[in-house]
Amino acid sequence: MLARLADRGLPQPMLDAGFKGGGDFWEPWCVALADDEIASIAFAARIGDIGAEIGVVTFPRSRAQGFAAAVTAGWSSLPNLSARALFYSTARSNRSSQRVAARLGLRLIGASVRIG
Secondary structure (H helix, E strand, O other): OHHHHHHHOOOHHHHHOOOOOHHHOOOOEEEEEEOOEEEEEEEEEEEOOOEEEEEEEEOHHHOOOOHHHHHHHHHHOOHHHOOOEEEOOOOOOOHHHHHHHHHOOOOOOOOOOOOO
């Protein structure tokens, strides 16, 4: 997949989302395809020896079709993450992301506040 993207270039929705190349697929990653195009991608937004936090991007024409939940479930089952505590965070205003968490039965463990 990365070779294909390097050869053909990134599709416009990925560029619009801020991806610049294959190096933006932060390992480990998992993608969902629709009609041979990337619909959603899950990647390690933060990763350490004992924990990892997922980042998920679902491209506009693929939203509200279950792709975010699929890549989240796929990412969380990757063997190299099995010994880590996994985290999924979302903004209070991101209702779509909250629906993904609810669909997967993820447990709320806390809230954060940013000042400044």
